[in-house]
Amino acid sequence: MNRIVIIGGGPAGYEAALVAAQHSADVTVVDADGIGGACVLYDCVPSKTFIASTGIRSDLRRASALGIEFDPKNVGVSVPQVHDRVKSLAQAQSSDIRARLQREGVRLLSGEGKLVDTAHGLATHKVQASLFNGEELILDAEVVLIATGSAPRILPTAQPDGERILTWRHLYDLEELPEHLIVVGSGVTGVEFVSAYTELGVKVTVVTSRDRVLPSEDADAAMVLEESLAERGVSLIKHARADAVERTDDGVTVKIHDGRTVTGSHALMTVGSVPNTGTLGLENVGIEVNSGGYIQVDRVSRTTVPGIYAAGDCTGLLPLASVAAMQGRIAMYHALGEGVNPIKLKTVASAIFTRPEIATVGVSQNAIDEGQVPARSVMLPLNTNPRAKMMGLRRGFVKIFCRPATGVVIGGVIVAPDASELILPIAMAVQNHLSVADLASTFSVYPSLSGSINEAARQLMRHDDLD
Ligand SMILES: Cc1cc2nc3c(=O)[nH]c(=O)nc-3n(C[C@H](O)[C@H](O)[C@H](O)COP(=O)(O)OP(=O)(O)OC[C@H]3O[C@@H](n4cnc5c(N)ncnc54)[C@H](O)[C@@H]3O)c2cc1C
Ligand SMILES: NC(=O)c1ccc[n+]([C@@H]2O[C@H](COP(=O)([O-])OP(=O)(O)OC[C@H]3O[C@@H](n4cnc5c(N)ncnc54)[C@H](O)[C@@H]3O)[C@@H](O)[C@H]2O)c1
Numbered sequence: 001m002n003r004i005v006i007i008g009g010g011p012a013g014y015e016a017a018l019v020a021a022q023h024s025a026d027v028t029v030v031d032a033d034g035i036g037g038a039c040v041l042y043d044c045v046p047s048k049t050f051i052a053s054t055g056i057r058s059d060l061r062r063a064s065a066l067g068i069e070f071d072p073k074n075v076g077v078s079v080p081q082v083h084d085r086v087k088s089l090a091q092a093q094s095s096d097i098r099a100r101l102q103r104e105g106v107r108l109l110s111g112e113g114k115l116v117d118t119a120h121g122l123a124t125h126k127v128q129a130s131l132f133n134g135e136e137l138i139l140d141a142e143v144v145l146i147a148t149g150s151a152p153r154i155l156p157t158a159q160p161d162g163e164r165i166l167t168w169r170h171l172y173d174l175e176e177l178p179e180h181l182i183v184v185g186s187g188v189t190g191v192e193f194v195s196a197y198t199e200l201g202v203k204v205t206v207v208t209s210r211d212r213v214l215p216s217e218d219a220d221a222a223m224v225l226e227e228s229l230a231e232r233g234v235s236l237i238k239h240a241r242a243d244a245v246e247r248t249d250d251g252v253t254v255k256i257h258d259g260r261t262v263t264g265s266h267a268l269m270t271v272g273s274v275p276n277t278g279t280l281g282l283e284n285v286g287i288e289v290n291s292g293g294y295i296q297v298d299r300v301s302r303t304t305v306p307g308i309y310a311a312g313d314c315t316g317l318l319p320l321a322s323v324a325a326m327q328g329r330i331a332m333y334h335a336l337g338e339g340v341n342p343i344k345l346k347t348v349a350s351a352i353f354t355r356p357e358i359a360t361v362g363v364s365q366n367a368i369d370e371g372q373v374p375a376r377s378v379m380l381p382l383n384t385n386p387r388a389k390m391m392g393l394r395r396g397f398v399k400i401f402c403r404p405a406t407g408v409v410i411g412g413v414i415v416a417p418d419a420s421e422l423i424l425p426i427a428m429a430v431q432n433h434l435s436v437a438d439l440a441s442t443f444s445v446y447p448s449l450s451g452s453i454n455e456a457a458r459q460l461m462r463h464d465d466l467d
Contacts, residue, residue: 002020002025002026002142002143002335002336003025003026003028003124003139003140003141003142003143004020004025004026004027004028004141004142004143004144004145004332004335005027005028005030005113005125005127005139005141005143005144005145006020006027006028006029006030006144006145006147007030007031007113007127007144007145007146007147007148007280008029008030008031008032008037008113008145008146008147008148008149008276008312008314009029009030009031009033009034009035009036009037009097009108009147010036010037010038010039010040010147010149010312010313010321010324011037011039011312011321011322011324011325011328012037012145012147012149012311012312012313012314012324012325012327012328013029013031013037013145013147013311013312013328014029014035014036014037014097014101014328015324015325015326015328015329016145016147016311016328016329016331016332017029017101017104017106018100018101018104018106019328019329019332019333019336020106020332020335020336021101021104021105021106022104023332023336023338025332025336027105027106027107028106028107028108028109028129028139028141029101029106029107029108029109030109030111030112030113030127030129030139031108031109031110031111032110032111032112032113034094034110035094035097035098035101035108036090036093036094036097036098037147037149038149038150038151039149039321039324040090040093040094040097041090041091041094042090042168042169043168043169044321045089045090045093046086046087046089046090046172047168047189047192047193047196047353048353049085049086049089049090050082050086050171050172050196051192051195051196051353053082053085054195054196054197054199054200055199055355057075057077057199057200057201058199058355060072060075061075062392065392066392077177077200077201079174079175079176079177080175083172083173083174086172087172109129109131109137110131110132110133111129111130111131111132111133111135112129112130112279113127113128113129113280114127114128114130114279114280114281115127115128115144115280115281115282115284115285115308116128116138116281116284117284117285118284120285120286120305121286123307124140124141124142124307125140125141125142125144125285125307125308126138126139126140126141127139127141127144128281141307142307143307143308143309143335144307144308144309145301145308145309145310145311145328145331145332145335146277146280146295146303146308146309146310146311146314147310147311147312147314147324147328148275148276148277148280148312148314149275149276149312149313149314149324150273150274150275150276150313150314150319151273151274151276152167152168152169152269152273152274153269153271153272153273153274154167154269155242155244155245155269155271157243157244157245158184158242158244158245158267158269160269161247164247164251164252164265164266164267165245165247165252165266165267165269166266166267166268166269167268167269167270168189168193168268168270171193171268174266177197177200177201177202178197178202178264178265178266179202179203179251179264179265179266180202180203180204180205180251180263180264180265180266181193181197181202181203181204181205181264181265181266181267181268182204182205182206182207182252182254182262182264182266182267182268183197183204183205183206183207183267183268183270184207184208184242184245184254184267184268184269184270184271185207185208185209185269185270185271185272186206186208186210186212186213186214186215186236186270187214187215187216187270187272188214188217188352189270190206190208190213190268190270191206191213191214191225191229191352191354192352192353192354193268193270194206194213194229194234194354195225195229195353195354195355198229198232198233198234199232199355203233203264204233204234204235205234205235205236205237205262205264206229206234206235206236206237207237207240207242207254207256207262208236208237208238208239208240209239209240209241209242210238210239211238211239212226212238213225213226213229213236214352214358217352217358217360218358218360218364218365218366218399218413219365219366220365220379220397220399220413220415221358221360221413221415222358224356224358224395224396224397224415225352225354225356225358225415227395228354228355228356228395237256237260237262240256240257240258240260241256241257242254242255242256242257242271243255243256243257245267245269248263250265251263251264251265251266252264252265252266252267254267273313273319274292274293275289275292275293275294275295275313275314275315275316276314277289277293277294277295277314278293282295285305285308286304286305287303287304287305287308288304290316292316294314294315294316295310295314295315295316296315297309297310297311297315297317297327298342299330299342299343300330300331300334300340300342300343301315301327301328301330301331301334301343302331302334307335309331309334309335310331311324311327311328311330311331312324312327312328315327317343317345318345318348320348320350322348322349322350323343323345323348326343327343330342330343346362346363346410346430347361347362347427347430347431348361349361349423349424349426349427351419351420351423353420355417356395356396356415356416356417356419357414357415357416357417357418357419357420358413358414358415358419359413359414359415359419359420359422359423360411360412360413360414360423361411361412361423361426361427361430362401362409362410362411362412362426362427362430363375363401363410363411364411365377365399365401365413368401373401373410374403374404375401375402375403375404375410375411376401376402376403376404376460377399377400377401377402377460378399378400378456378459378460379397379398379399379456380397380398380399380452380455380456380459381396381397382395382396382397382398382415382416382449382452383395383396384452385447385449385451385452385455386446386447386451387447387448387449387451388416388449388452390447391417393416393417395415396414396415396416396417396419397413397414397415397416398412398413398414398416398422398452398453398455398456399412399413399414399456400412400426400436400439400453400456400457400460402435402436402460406435407435407436407437407460407461408433408434408435409426409429409430409434409435409436409438409439409457410430411426411430412426412430414426414453416449418449422449422450422453425439425442425450425453426439426453436457436458436460436461437457437461439453439454439457440454440457440458440460440461442454
């Protein structure tokens with residue numbers, strides 16, 4: 001029987017454990033935060049649960065435009081109830097995953113894991129587990145998976161205190177809504193909270209070092225989001241690198257590199273994450289990390305040391321729960337000698353849970369514009385879609401990219417409510433090499449937002465006929 005030790009119980013670790021247990025391996029997971037990892041307990045699951053509440057308030061605000069009379073001023077937000085729901089749902093999901101792992105026979109240890117091999121190049125490895133109950137165990141393993149995730153990046157001059165200067169992991173402990181929230185950073189994490197807090201009626205200012213929100217995402221999508229946030233009263237301060245955040249008597253001051261200052265009641269730091277690789281004893285086995293502290297892996301999750309794999313945010317490949325889980329599963333299939341397909345990032349679908357949502361899959365507009373990938377594309381505004389008109393939607397679009405000669409779909413972007421759900425047909429087309437003709441000839445429901453996916457594909461087909 002293979003002895004496998006997994007350090008970290010987030011999506012990378014627990015999905016790997018399930019695969020290994022189903023292949024009759026002897027699996028131990030050592031985890032420091034709780035099964036489900038930061039994903040379930042602090043990051044992805046809590047933020048999406050929070051956003052589920054904040055969205056309801058916006059739906060109510062839009063009701064009058066559709067002829068439903070009601071006074072938005074009478075809508076209250078029970079902050080303790082919203083936060084309790086967030087935390088109890090996260091705990092419940094963690095418990096469910098824990099129970100499933102236990103049913104599959106996985107041994108779960110609560111504590112910190114560290115590699116303690118006495119020399120480099122050994123055939124098997126040793127993991128020291130320092131348990132929170134005070135026990136110290138040394139676990140022998142033929143295979144080790146490092147799946148330790150990442151933690152919020154902290155600026156030394158903006159130390160979070162959990163009261164006024166916050167990371168996203170402090171938010172659900174606040175007793176009241178911030179009066180004026182300054183969000184530092186405009187990446188995916190930042191904009192999701194900017195959108196959510198404005199939906200709750202909180203005044204929000206964004207301080208970003210870049211020239212737009214979502215600098216790494218589709219520019220057309222980012223522009224739609226900027227317009228929508230501006231309409232909801234968000235102030236966006238661009239080209240503004242925050243040097244420091246300080247407490248004042250009644251709030252915070254954010255000091256910007258060029259001398260400007262911004263004051264508010266609270267500051268939320270969303271300036272990225274750092275991998276949890278510093279205390280893992282990597283030097284004891286001869287694994288080197290890159291300049292960002294990430295563990296380098298190949299497409300089947302192998303590190304440079306035989307028998308040691310790494311998966312998820314600690315590898316810096318693509319920090320998404322879905323990718324972490326896939327990397328973890330692939331590591332186990334490979335370690336157990338099963339046939340395995342190396343990970344393909346070109347087919348990963350992801351979404352940004354703002355209002356409107358932004359979902360993407362496959363190649364990006366940037367890669368096409370820079371000439372890295374030849375493609376034809378079409379961008380269809382949603383306001384021509386009958387269902388969108390019925391729903392009173394003013395913004396959003398469907399964009400599809402396809403190969404110039406064959407029309408094979410290679411990517412797409414959707415900006416719409418529930419874009420996270422609407423992206424699936426394009427993701428299926430990308431994954432299965434379907435063409436725009438395949439997409440165009442698939443029946444969609446009339447009327448539906450997904451009808452715009454058919455229509456966009458049809459426009460690319462017409463273009464085909466002219467070639
Ligand atoms: C605010 C926010 C929202 C997000 N929303 C989404 C989303 O909507 N969709 C999506 O796909 N992704 C989302 N992500 C990204 C997603 O959360 C991560 O990609 C995912 O958590 C990575 O999983 P992981 O298993 O690598 O690590 P994690 O989930 O971070 O789990 C790692 C675990 O390892 C443990 N650990 C660390 N060091 C040790 C040690 N030495 N010994 C033992 N245990 C250790 C930690 O305690 C933790 O439990 C979001 C991220 C953030 C910050
Ligand atoms: N819905 C989702 O799937 C979801 C949600 C959240 C995060 N994530 C994952 O997490 C990854 C990381 O996202 P993120 O937003 O946490 O980090 P990020 O590194 O992508 O963004 C941080 C932003 O902060 C800015 N910044 C850094 N230092 C600054 C300073 N001193 N002053 C002002 N601005 C500063 C950077 O320019 C950058 O735009 C994403 O790429 C995504 O993969 C996914």
